[in-house]
Amino acid sequence: MKILVVEDEEELLDSISTYLTKEGYLCERASTYTTANQKIIMFSYDCCLIDIGLPDGNGLKLIKKLKQYQPNTGSIIISARHSLDDKVQGLDIGADDYLTKPFHLQELNARLKSVFRRRMQQGNSVICFEEIKLVPDTFEAYVHEKLLQLTKKEFDLLLYLINNRNRVIPKQNLAEHLWGDYIDEVGSLDFVYTHIKNLRKKILESGGKDYLKTIYGVGYKFTNA
Amino acid sequence: MRLLYKHSRYILLTNLLILLLGGILFYVLFNYIIDRNIRSTLYERRDFAREKLAFSDSLYVFQNFSYHIFSIKRLPKEYPFTVTEQISDTAIFDPLRKEASLYRQLTFTDNLRGQPFQITVRRPLIDDFEILRGIVASLLVLAMVLGLALYFSNRIVSKKLWQPFYITLSTLKDYQLDERIEPQFPKTNVREFNELIEAVTRLIERTRRDYLNLKEYSENTTHEIQTPLAIIQSKLELLQEHDLSIEQLQLVNAANLAVSRLARLKETLLLLVRIKNNQYIDAQPVEVAKLIASRLAYFEELMEMKQIRLSKQLDEQAKLLINLPVAEILVDNLISNAIKYNIPGGELTLELTNTMLRIRNNGKAPTKPTSTFFNRFVKSDSNSRSLGLGLSIVKAICETNQLSVEYHYQDNYHQISIYFPGQ
Numbered sequence: 152m153k154i155l156v157v158e159d160e161e162e163l164l165d166s167i168s169t170y171l172t173k174e175g176y177l178c179e180r181a182s183t184y185t186t187a188n189q190k191i192i193m194f195s196y197d198c199c200l201i202d203i204g205l206p207d208g209n210g211l212k213l214i215k216k217l218k219q220y221q222p223n224t225g226s227i228i229i230s231a232r233h234s235l236d237d238k239v240q241g242l243d244i245g246a247d248d249y250l251t252k253p254f255h256l257q258e259l260n261a262r263l264k265s266v267f268r269r270r271m272q273q274g275n276s277v278i279c280f281e282e283i284k285l286v287p288d289t290f291e292a293y294v295h296e297k298l299l300q301l302t303k304k305e306f307d308l309l310l311y312l313i314n315n316r317n318r319v320i321p322k323q324n325l326a327e328h329l330w331g332d333y334i335d336e337v338g339s340l341d342f343v344y345t346h347i348k349n350l351r352k353k354i355l356e357s358g359g360k361d362y363l364k365t366i367y368g369v370g371y372k373f374t375n376a
Numbered sequence: 377m378r379l380l381y382k383h384s385r386y387i388l389l390t391n392l393l394i395l396l397l398g399g400i401l402f403y404v405l406f407n408y409i410i411d412r413n414i415r416s417t418l419y420e421r422r423d424f425a426r427e428k429l430a431f432s433d434s435l436y437v438f439q440n441f442s443y444h445i446f447s448i449k450r451l452p453k454e455y456p457f458t459v460t461e462q463i464s465d466t467a468i469f470d471p472l473r474k475e476a477s478l479y480r481q482l483t484f485t486d487n488l489r490g491q492p493f494q495i496t497v498r499r500p501l502i503d504d505f506e507i508l509r510g511i512v513a514s515l516l517v518l519a520m521v522l523g524l525a526l527y528f529s530n531r532i533v534s535k536k537l538w539q540p541f542y543i544t545l546s547t548l549k550d551y552q553l554d555e556r557i558e559p560q561f562p563k564t565n566v567r568e569f570n571e572l573i574e575a576v577t578r579l580i581e582r583t584r585r586d587y588l589n590l591k592e593y594s595e596n597t598t599h600e601i602q603t604p605l606a607i608i609q610s611k612l613e614l615l616q617e618h619d620l621s622i623e624q625l626q627l628v629n630a631a632n633l634a635v636s637r638l639a640r641l642k643e644t645l646l647l648l649v650r651i652k653n654n655q656y657i658d659a660q661p662v663e664v665a666k667l668i669a670s671r672l673a674y675f676e677e678l679m680e681m682k683q684i685r686l687s688k689q690l691d692e693q694a695k696l697l698i699n700l701p702v703a704e705i706l707v708d709n710l711i712s713n714a715i716k717y718n719i720p721g722g723e724l725t726l727e728l729t730n731t732m733l734r735i736r737n738n739g740k741a742p743t744k745p746t747s748t749f750f751n752r753f754v755k756s757d758s759n760s761r762s763l764g765l766g767l768s769i770v771k772a773i774c775e776t777n778q779l780s781v782e783y784h785y786q787d788n789y790h791q792i793s794i795y796f797p798g799q
Contacts, residue, residue: 160603166610173617231602253606253639256613304677319616321629323636342681366622369629 152267153177155199157187157213158229159206163252167200170256171263184208191216198225198266200259201246203237211241218245225266229254255324261314280313281375282359294357304329305350312363312373321370347371380534384526391522399515406507414499418463418482421445421497429488429495444468444479444498451485451492460485465501478503540564544573551580553587554652591649598645605642609635644765647705651772656699659777664703664728665690671707675715684718684737688726695730696796698777706773709766710735710792716766717790734793742785749783770794 154176158164161182168178179196181187184207191199191213199217203210214226227248228241238249247266250259268276268287278285284293290306292299301309311328312320322340329346351363364372425446428437438446461484467476478501485494540562551559559580561573612632616625650656668690679686696703714724714737722738742749750771767783770792774781778797785791 160607162607163603163610166607166614169614170610170617231599231606251643252602253609253635256610319620319625321616321632323629323633327636342678345681366625368626369622 152198153179153194153196154263155179155181155187155190155194155196157181157184157200157205157210158202159183159204160202166256167259170260174260184210184213187213188216191220195221196224197271198227198263200227200229200263203228203230203241211237211244214241214244214246223270225270227259227262227266255327257311257315257318257320257324258328261311261328264314278310278313280316281362283309283313283354285310285313294354294359297357299353299357301350301353304346305353308346308350312371316362316373317376319366319369319372323370325370380530380538384530388523388526391526392519395515395519395522399511402511403508406511407504410502414480414501415463417499418480418497421499422482422484422495425495425497426486426488429486429493433489433491444500447496447498449494451494453490453492458485459487466498468498477501537566540566540569541572544569544576548576553580553584554591558584595646595649598642598649601642602639605635605639609639641765644769648765648769648772651702651705651769651776654776656702659697659699661695662698662700662703663692664694664696664733665692667700667703668707668711668726668728671704671711674708675711678712678715679724682715682718683721684715684724685722686724686726688728690726690728691730693730694728694733694796702773702777706770706794709770710794713766713770713792714790730796731798732793732795734791736789736791738788739790741788742790746783746785750781767792 152175154171156164156167156171156178158167158180159182164180164182168180171178179190179194181190184205187201187205188208190196199213201210201213201217205213210228210230214228217224217226226246227250228237228246229250229252230237230241231252241249247269248262250262265287268278276287278287282295284296285291285306286293287310290301290303292301292306292309307329308325311325322343325343325347326340329343347363351361355361360375362373362375364374366372425438425448429448435448438448461482463480463482466479466481468479469475470477479498480501481496481498483494483496485492487493543562547559547561559577561577564570564573609632612628612635616628616632620628668688672686672688698706710733711724714735717739718724718737719739723736724738725734725736727734727736750767771781773779774794780795782793782795783791784793
């Protein structure tokens with residue numbers, strides 16, 4: 152999987168590519184509009200992460216270029232501007248998703264995976280983890296081929312956990328992933344706990360193993376290790 | 377008291393004083409002139425009598441005059457004679473008018489052709505009281521005319537002369553620093569007003585510049601904060617990827633939480649700035665009931681967890697001309713507020729008519745004065761994770777959309793009412 156990361160802030164560019172390389176992606180970097188433009192024209196990618204605010208150009212134009220040269224490549228906008236217009240405009244010209252700075256790399260990872268799934272397998276993808284099977288398009292989850300009765304939130308939660316398996320996932324990340332902007336309203340991370348508790352119970356009742364480890368005071372880790 | 381009345385009062389008082397002094401002066405002067413006039417008449421008559429008597433001792437010539445004017449008495453020749461002259465006033469009964477009239481008389485004795493005479497010449501006096509009456513009457517008329525003149529001139533003055541002042545004042549009253557347009561003051565040829573307007577304009581310009589600078593500064597700061605935040609957050613996450621002990625993970629997580637909080641704070645402040653800058657202008661008729669129903673869906677879970685009982689009474693016809701995303705933010709903030717400050721198992725009531733939206737929820741009595749609730753960073757509980765910006769956003773949205781908002785607390789219920797602009 153080849154990804155182009157366009158971000159003018161070197162440190163952030165570095166973080167993103169380090170993280171994604173570790174995740175197994177092949178990462179190319181571009182810190183200016185010009186280099187990004189060249190790379191888009193010359194090479195092909197599976198997905199591009201594009202910062203809108205570049206010193207020498209607008210990232211939205213890069214998305215247009217990308218649609219022109221590589222219509223099958225996925226794209227995620229990274230923006231410092233949390234303006235509704237940018238978001239609407241970005242998605243209108245064909246970006247697959249939109250992330251506002253600052254974002255969690257785990258969140259980026261989850262979004263990236265869902266972009267790939269939609270793009271590469273034309274939506275008929277299945278995600279497997281040991282005896283657990285997820286069908287994101289129908290929001291169905293199976294344990295030992297037995298359908299689990301999950302709510303939409305519980306499904307999201309399980310998908311996020313599996314996407315970020317073997318990794319420490321702070322409760323805060325889960326809360327932000329599940330409730331987005333309403334995290335402030337959630338007021339307490341106890342809600343995450345309630346969802347986790349229900350999810351674990353449902354998996355165990357269907358004969359699944361308990362892969363969820365609680366890391367006291369931090370969050371969870373979904374692992375078969 | 378209005379300046380004009382105060383001013384008029386002083387003018388009226390001075391005028392009355394001047395009138396009074398004028399009256400006294402008038403009276404004294406009048407008396408003096410009359411006195412002089414009478415004296416000279418009396419001396420003329422004395423000289424006339426002397427002349428006639430020096431020529432002939434017949435009194436025949438005086439019979440043409442009234443008895444009151446000349447009364448001549450022959451004195452016995454052996455009368456111990458001294459030449460005297462004396463002026464005095466006397467009252468003589470006037471049979472026609474049937475009352476006494478005042479006269480001034482000059483009595484003198486003289487020896488003319490060997491015959492001593494005592495001669496009195498008189499002239500009728502005008503009554504002092506009558507003079508006074510005349511003066512007072514004319515002064516009263518004058519005072520009235522003055523008062524009327526003052527009244528009418530004041531009306532004209534306040535209408536025309538002070539007009540630039542009143543316009544300036546009302547412009548200043550309505551002016552807000554964050555308005556885009558500069559205030560327009562009237563043009564006038566009155567120097568004082570021009571100076572005032574000039575001073576005010578300079579003051580406003582300076583304050584506005586400072587205000588805009590400060591605003592720009594804080595907006596930039598808020599904006600510039602996000603890149604470092606993004607870097608911190610990403611580095612913390614990379615750090616988390618390493619094989620850390622639980623204790624180290626907890627430390628990283630604590631830092632992570634703080635960054636998230638800062639990020640939310642920044643986001644909310646930026647939103648507040650954008651609303652206040654009126655950046656969401658394209659309004660459209662929004663069906664409020666539908667909007668509320670769709671937003672409530674996001675909060676169902678939270679309400680369930682807190683076991684909040686929701687009751688709503690929504691008028692499906694209610695419409696509001698507003699930018700849709702802004703309306704969503706407004707409704708979200710109201711609902712989330714009503715959930716956040718609710719007690720477990722409490723009530724949440726939504727009421728919508730075509731003139732207002734009211735949201736009521738149970739909750740602890742406010743510990744801070746309710747008038748501060750719409751201010752930034754006012755929280756009911758300083759330890760809470762809330763940012764304390766929810767109601768500021770509500771207020772900002774209301775202000776930029778001509779909605780009025782009220783908060784009440786009564787009998788364990790918090791109530792926020794939003795009134796729509798009149799059609």
